[in-house]
Amino acid sequence: MDFEELARRLLDARAEPDSAPERARRAAVALVLRDCSGQPEVLLMQRAERTGDRWSGQIGLPGGHEEPGDPDLLATALREAREEVGLELGRDARLLGHLPPVQARARGQLLSLWITPYVFVLETGAEPVLGSEATAAFWFPLARARAGEFSWTYRYLREDEERVLPAWRFEEHVVWGLTYDILSGFLRLAP
Numbered sequence: 001m002d003f004e005e006l007a008r009r010l011l012d013a014r015a016e017p018d019s020a021p022e023r024a025r026r027a028a029v030a031l032v033l034r035d036c037s038g039q040p041e042v043l044l045m046q047r048a049e050r051t052g053d054r055w056s057g058q059i060g061l062p063g064g065h066e067e068p069g070d071p072d073l074l075a076t077a078l079r080e081a082r083e084e085v086g087l088e089l090g091r092d093a094r095l096l097g098h099l100p101p102v103q104a105r106a107r108g109q110l111l112s113l114w115i116t117p118y119v120f121v122l123e124t125g126a127e128p129v130l131g132s133e134a135t136a137a138f139w140f141p142l143a144r145a146r147a148g149e150f151s152w153t154y155r156y157l158r159e160d161e162e163r164v165l166p167a168w169r170f171e172e173h174v175v176w177g178l179t180y181d182i183l184s185g186f187l188r189l190a191p
Contacts (some may be wrong), residue, residue: 001033001040001142003096003121005191010119013189020101020114027115028077029063030089031186033052033096034122034139037176040190041139042183043128044175045085048135054106062087062116062134071113074098076120086138093120097150099189102182107158117182140170146187150175 032043042061046053049057062081068078074095080088089095101114128137144150150168154176157163166184167176176185 002191003033003035003094005167006071006119006189007096007187009191013055013100015086015096025111025113026066026076026101027064027113028066028073029115029117029182030059030081030087031075031099031117031119031182032087032089032093032122033142034083034119035091036141038140039144041054041143042142042186043085043087044138044140044173044179045128045130045134045190046136046173048133050133055178058177058179059173061182063115064133065113065118073134074118077116083129086131087126089120091154092124092126093122095120099182099185102178102185104178108156108163115178115182117186119186136173137138138171138173140168140173140175140183142183142187142190145170145183157189 032040044059064080064086066076078089081089096119099117103115104111104113143170150170152167152169154165154167165176
């Protein structure tokens with residue numbers, strides 16, 4: 001992946017109007033890329049099982065809610081990556097830009113929460129070290145996902161209604177929902 005071209009495309013994507021309402025709750029995620037023998041990979045994690053967490057146990061990007069002490073959403077993404085997967089992105093990675101905010105959904109319902117994905121490229125050999133909010137972390141091969149190698153469907157049962165959603169199945173992990181949507185949008189933009 002040409003990371004310089006990706007940075008230019010991210011800059012162009014920021015020219016689009018921000019669709020998040022002014023008073024919406026905000027969150028950020030870190031879309032951490034690395035080059036593995038010329039093939040791009042993104043870091044994903046499995047969230048720990050926690051009562052009250054809408055995304056408990058799911059595969060996701062490191063990230064979370066903006067906290068009062070965060071000066072901006074970039075700081076939120078940096079803090080969450082440090083807390084969840086032990087990466088110091090300010091030191092070990094280069095910020096390429098961010099994607100437009102995505103409205104969160106849980107259990108089929110849109111939430112008043114908008115998530116901004118910040119895109120980083122890892123420039124050192126740093127590896128994830130799991131914090132208490134993650135039970136696993138792994139590198140997901142984006143070119144193989146783009147080629148359809150992991151295409152799958154996820155059946156989600158909500159009350160008495162079954163929904164069939166697009167997903168990727170990679171090893172024992174299933175990437176679906178919000179993470180699938182963010183990464184699909186990223187792949188449409190990426191060179």
